[in-house]
Amino acid sequence: MIENFKASWWKFLGILMLLYVVAGGLLFEVPQLPVIRESIRNVYFHVGMWFSMMFITFAALVFSIRYLRYQRAEDDLRAVAAVKTGLVFGTLGLLTGMVWAKFTWGQFWVNDPKLNGAVVGMLIYLAYMVLRGSVEELEKRARLAAVYNVFAFVLFFVFIMILPRMAEASIHPGTDGNPALASGDLAPMMRKVFFPAMAAWFILAWWVFSLYYRLDRLRHQIAELTENY
Amino acid sequence: MFEAGEKIFVAVAVISLIILxxxxxxxxxxxxxxxxxxxxxxxxxxxxxxxxxxxxxxxxARGSNREH
Known part of the structure; x- marks a missing residue:
């Protein structure tokens, strides 16, 4: 029991931080800005989910590069688990963003380069899953997916970070500098919740990733056993 | 049942329950x-x-179909 707790302390910490983010995010004082008003509190959730998506897709890129270098099946399994986790957090980020857009811009979706780029980025990662499903041979699938994943991350980054900055008219905040981190983007009074929120969402993303990975590894091991016996 | 100012505490409680x-x-x-x-x-x-x-x-005996 104690051993289990020792191994899982960071998960408990993540949950405690998330509870703090919910309480602090909804109860602490926030700046009263026109249009956005109280909905600014969504920054602790929406931005956290998107940053987690970027963090975990970056991890997927690292695992794919490691697979291409060392050809270890574990790295391929880690990469696909990270992409699956990224898709979960990306979907949550899109949904929280849509609700926020409805309350500030009046519509669930507006024709904005940042929003469209986010969807294209998600579709790129969905295509990664389709690509994996279309190749039966394990090694070929892993190699193809790893190469595709390198391009997927670069394209994803271009669509959500570079193209929106080049576009002249984007109403999405954070198209200059680092979104939500620049001094003009985030009020100092929000930092005591924002930074723990980022850490909490990252921990949750890593936890979900580790579960996906262990599940995929189990399937892989069972498949190997089934083939041998 | 709840005053307007108290509803936010209900929201915090419900979201905390979802997270738990x-x-x-x-x-x-x-x-x-x-x-x-x-x-x-x-x-x-x-x-x-x-x-x-x-x-x-x-x-x-258990077949050789692989599912990855």
Missing amino acids: GLAAFLFYLEHRIGRSEKKLRELEERLESGPPGESGIEPG
């Missing part, structure tokens, strides 16, 4: 996966301890 439920679900999944990993390790050890025929599972 999610945490419980993730711990449950972890427990189930851990149990399956243990069973698989034991099975692998049994299979490695003797030739396939003697381990109780005949070669090819």
